[in-house]
Amino acid sequence: MQLMRLGPPGSERPAVRTADGMVHDLSGVTPDIDGAFLAGGGIDRVRKALEQGALPRVSDDGLRVGPPVARPAAVICVGLNYAAHAAESGAEPPKAPVVFFKHPGTLAGPDDETVIPDGSERTDWEVELAVVIGRRAERLSSPEEALRHIAGYAIANDLSERTWQLEHSGGQWSKGKCAPGFNPLGPWLVPADEIDDPQALRLRSWVNGEPRQDSTTADMIFPVARIVHHLSHYMALEPGDVIDTGTPEGVAMSGRFPYLKPGDVVELEIEELGRQRQVMTSGTKKEQAA
Missing domain, CATH: 3.90.850.10 (Fumarylacetoacetase-like, C-terminal domain)
Structure with a gap:
């Protein structure tokens, strides 16, 4: 899977792209892809949500792709x-x-x-x-x-x-x-x-x-x-x-x-x-x- 952040600078929303090319919204799992998400088992939560079919699909057509990690300290x-x-x-x-x-x-x-x-x-x-x-x-x-x-x-x-x-x-x-x-x-x-x-x-x-x-x-x-x-x-x-x-x-x-x-x-x-x-x-x- 591929973790992404979509939207204008400063207003990106978390998403995940799966092997079939479909993009799913992660807003119900995390407010963003950042250090807290990664340290708190976020990747495993996304996998579980995908297995359960709990993530809505979204279209990424025309949406800016932001950096996949928000606000790194360094x-x-x-x-x-x-x-x-x-x-x-x-x-x-x-x-x-x-x-x-x-x-x-x-x-x-x-x-x-x-x-x-x-x-x-x-x-x-x-x-x-x-x-x-x-x-x-x-x-x-x-x-x-x-x-x-x-x-x-x-x-x-x-x-x-x-x-x-x-x-x-x-x-x-x-x-x-x-x-x-x-x-x-x-x-x-x-x-x-x-x-x-x-x-x-x-x-x-x-x-x-x-x-x-x-x-x-x-x-x-x-x-x-x-x-x-x-x-x-x-x-x-x-x-x-x-x-x-x-x-x-x-x-x-x-x-x-x-x-x-x-x-x-x-x-x-x-x-x-x-x-x-x-x-x-x-x-x-x-x-x-x-």
Whole structure:
């Protein structure tokens, strides 16, 4: 099953899409898909309600798809986590996960327009496997235990402004990662127990229909279980937190492709997790509204 949130920004309603393609309203089960829902056995409640035929069907035609998780306390990211991407970036493979944060306000729907920040000349795309935490995780004993704290997986686009990331951030990266809308997430959250192997998923991206990235999560330097275990020894991971686990080779920073400009269309896909599509626009949202 695929957990979704449908509707205008700030007014999304929870829903679930089943294997037959039907969409069901979850408003009778939960007011939203958030940390409290995930920590409180929400996924099992949805499965039970589906088995009982207790969820009304709804049409998602014409409805915006929002990020599948509401209001995460943190968006935590791992950099240089694919061997080929580290090589194209001219960096040595890290000996431990490189960690940075994105503001939770970067979350956007998978098909929302992306505003290239005013003054940006090096906005870049990054298809990534996103992990959503389902249970509080602190100082976990092993990577195997870490897997039991994952609620599910989704697609993320870890958009980046490379000049701000590399020249303005003092080595911390976050200034180039935190523009509003710079982390489209979704379209779905797929429960962790429905993904056979998170280290065997194909990731791809395109710009204006031209292939950019094509790899698998098998190229990760630090696999999902190790990332969650590692992070839990430096911070408490809370239900609903999102972890972007790194991107494969094929980004603009490699020098092989141009950076994004207004009018460009970015598409991302991870097998079993769906597809995203963003149109790049210019200026700030405030300027556009004016």
